[in-house]
Amino acid sequence: MKDGTAAPIAYPAPEPPEPGGAVEIADGVLWMRLPLPFALDHVNVYALDEGDSWTLVETGIASRKTRAIWQAAFDGPLRGRPVRRVIVTHHHPDHIGLAGWFRTEYGAEIVTTRTAWLFARMLQLDEQDRPSPETVAYWRAAGMDRDVLAQRMGERPFNFADTVAPLPLGFTRIREGDAVAAGGRRWTVRIGNGHAPEQATLWSDGGDLVLGGDQLLATISPNIGVYATEPEADPLAEWIESCERLAHHATDRQLVLPGHKLPFTGLPVRMRQLLDNHVGALDRLLDHLAEPTSAAGCFQPLFLREIRGGEYGLALVEAMAHCLHLWHTGRVQRTITGEGTWLWQRTT
Numbered sequence: 001m002k003d004g005t006a007a008p009i010a011y012p013a014p015e016p017p018e019p020g021g022a023v024e025i026a027d028g029v030l031w032m033r034l035p036l037p038f039a040l041d042h043v044n045v046y047a048l049d050e051g052d053s054w055t056l057v058e059t060g061i062a063s064r065k066t067r068a069i070w071q072a073a074f075d076g077p078l079r080g081r082p083v084r085r086v087i088v089t090h091h092h093p094d095h096i097g098l099a100g101w102f103r104t105e106y107g108a109e110i111v112t113t114r115t116a117w118l119f120a121r122m123l124q125l126d127e128q129d130r131p132s133p134e135t136v137a138y139w140r141a142a143g144m145d146r147d148v149l150a151q152r153m154g155e156r157p158f159n160f161a162d163t164v165a166p167l168p169l170g171f172t173r174i175r176e177g178d179a180v181a182a183g184g185r186r187w188t189v190r191i192g193n194g195h196a197p198e199q200a201t202l203w204s205d206g207g208d209l210v211l212g213g214d215q216l217l218a219t220i221s222p223n224i225g226v227y228a229t230e231p232e233a234d235p236l237a238e239w240i241e242s243c244e245r246l247a248h249h250a251t252d253r254q255l256v257l258p259g260h261k262l263p264f265t266g267l268p269v270r271m272r273q274l275l276d277n278h279v280g281a282l283d284r285l286l287d288h289l290a291e292p293t294s295a296a297g298c299f300q301p302l303f304l305r306e307i308r309g310g311e312y313g314l315a316l317v318e319a320m321a322h323c324l325h326l327w328h329t330g331r332v333q334r335t336i337t338g339e340g341t342w343l344w345q346r347t348t
């Protein structure tokens with residue numbers, strides 16, 4: 001909103017659907033949920049009514065449990081009609097995990113961005129029994145806690161193939177500005193970056209709905225991380241650019257259907273918060289970096305709370321993203337220790 005009277009964030013449907021069940025969140029749009037075995041314990045999926053079939057948005061991770069829930073959904077809220085198309089917003093396993101299964105088992109078309117498809121297929125094929133030397137070097141560079149590092153070096157790392165079904169060749173590409181017809185609506189594709197490269201969001205032309213993926217979440221801030229794949233990346237710059245660009249399209253009329261947590265209205269306010277969260281974190285971090293510090297030493301100013309076991313990995317890659325952003329923008333310098341850990345320090 002340009003007049004400064006943006007509406008507060010609201011949640012018109014505070015009761016999420018049961019596994020295998022669905023809530024009709026808008027005309028012709030079913031909201032469903034699939035469980036995740038992580039701290040964030042669910043992903044939202046949406047089924048768009050095509051009359052004689054369905055278009056799904058997101059698919060959940062590949063597991064026996066999620067396949068069984070889909071089976072229940074086919075017989076239940078999907079009323080026995082086939083899934084002919086799956087739209088995937090980005091390459092993370094909770095979104096693309098079963099896309100290959102829908103393609104192979106049910107002949108569904110996979111629709112996603114080129115980067116999402118390439119990343120997912122590359123990582124799905126890259127199975128490792130132990131962390132690669134590049135990953136270990138990256139963890140050292142981030143200053144990973146010695147005990148955590150020693151433990152991780154001796155065990156099988158998280159592999160995409162563990163939670164992503166094989167992706168056969170063949171997908172349909174969507175890109176910025178494309179029009180997609182689905183579920184009786186026409187949607188415009190807008191690309192976001194930062195949480196995942198080339199993430200698709202879909203904005204209905206009538207202005208009533210936005211499929212937000214993990215780019216537009218309400219109560220949690222999407223993870224912005226740097227990984228060994230691209231260890232000098234600056235995804236935070238891309239996140240900030242995306243928020244500023246997408247904010248121009250936000251209105252108080254839109255109901256946002258996000259990848260996690262509850263559907264919400266009040267997108268203009270939320271876009272501002274998504275930006276301000278990081279601007280505030282960067283200011284606190286800069287204060288903290290009066291003395292040379294590793295990324296792992298920056299949790300307190302960044303997250304303002306203690307980081308526990310299951311959160312450690314995500315916190316570390318996010319801390320690196322913030323340090324690297326300050327470095328890319330010339331606000332900190334860095335030196336490397338004998339152990340290969342970057343120490344970051346304010347330049348002024």
Ligand SMILES: [Zn+2]
Nearest residue numbers: 090092196214
């Ligand atoms: Zn994601």
